[in-house]
Amino acid sequence: MRPGARAPTAPAPPVTEPTLNAARPPRERAELLEWMSGLLRTEYGERPLVPRRAPMHELISTILSQRTTHQDEEAAYQELLTLGDWDAIIEAPTEAVAHAIRRSNYPESKAPRIQATLRAIREQRGGYDLDFLAELPVKDALKWLTDLPGVGVKTASLVLLFNYARPVFPVDTHVHRINTRVGTIPRMGEQAAHRALLTLLPPDPPHLYELHVNLLRHGQRVCTWTRPKCPACVLRERCDAFAVYGNNVPSFSEKPAKS
Ligand code: SF4
Numbered sequence: 001m002r003p004g005a006r007a008p009t010a011p012a013p014p015v016t017e018p019t020l021n022a023a024r025p026p027r028e029r030a031e032l033l034e035w036m037s038g039l040l041r042t043e044y045g046e047r048p049l050v051p052r053r054a055p056m057h058e059l060i061s062t063i064l065s066q067r068t069t070h071q072d073e074e075a076a077y078q079e080l081l082t083l084g085d086w087d088a089i090i091e092a093p094t095e096a097v098a099h100a101i102r103r104s105n106y107p108e109s110k111a112p113r114i115q116a117t118l119r120a121i122r123e124q125r126g127g128y129d130l131d132f133l134a135e136l137p138v139k140d141a142l143k144w145l146t147d148l149p150g151v152g153v154k155t156a157s158l159v160l161l162f163n164y165a166r167p168v169f170p171v172d173t174h175v176h177r178i179n180t181r182v183g184t185i186p187r188m189g190e191q192a193a194h195r196a197l198l199t200l201l202p203p204d205p206p207h208l209y210e211l212h213v214n215l216l217r218h219g220q221r222v223c224t225w226t227r228p229k230c231p232a233c234v235l236r237e238r239c240d241a242f243a244v245y246g247n248n249v250p251s252f253s254e255k256p257a258k259s
Contacts (some may be wrong), residue, residue: 020240021183029184030200032238036182037207039234040214049209055130055163056086059145062155063114067105076104080114086128090118113150120148134164141166153194161212167203169194170212174219177252181223183240226251 021032053061057077064080065073079100083092098111121128133141138160145156157170169175171193179185185196201208222229228241228249236242241249 018243020243021238022186022240024183026200032182033179033184033197033200033211035238036184036235037211037214040218041210043234044214044217047210047213049162049165049206051163055133055159056128058159058163059117059130059151059155060114062158063110063117063150064101064104066110068103072103072105076101076107079103086118086122090115090122110150116149117151130159130163133160134166138166138168142168153191157194161205161209165205165209167205167208169198169201169208171197172216173225174223175212175215177225178215178219178223178235181228181239181241181249181252182235 021029024032052058060080061073061077064076068076080089080097083089083096083100089097092115094111094115097115098107101107101110101114104110118128121130125132133144136144141160141164142153142156145151145159146153154170154172157168160166160168161170171179171190173190175197176190176193179193179197180187184200185193188196201211218233218235222233223235230236230239230242230247230249233239233242
């Protein structure tokens, strides 16, 4: 080298963006879910799997709960029962059912769905005892429930897990939002998230129940739909949304982003 000439500098290493969780392989996202479960257990405590209400109550209340607060759902359920037993609710004018459940959102569409669901159960089972679901293979039990006119996969999963300790994982709006933001699943709809999350979780009903309930709490208190409280969140160190947006995580959109 000539005297005074500068030594050649090594080329700068390429800048690599950290891989977001949502793009990682299933094994790593399963581990992330385990990590989340442990932290949420520490935060909110152990949650033993004990049925909170009878199977038919769970089924009908979950239909009422869609887009409705817990308080209004319970009020609607209690007023629905003033129409009489399940047979009487089937026979009641649909407008009367809609009026009874008016504290729930969309009573006009829920009333005929509830009546159709009750009617289908009675026709198929000769009554309203759902305990046969405890013995059916999980796949068949899910199919039986989701074949009912007013029952989707979330409602079916709640009944099967909460009442019969079957290994399914209900995905409500809180479960969906937190898992999407953290990146345990890529962006997808709530329905698809049931299957995607279940394949990452151990088939252990008490574990599934505890995670579901603790995610619900976390979604109500910290990872809220709008203005999530990231600085107070125990999950932030491995959260995709926090990695991208910092303390300005945007409001959650249920719809998958358009590509
Ligand atoms: S860090 Fe923020 S966006 Fe991520 S899970 Fe926590 S509250 Fe939600």
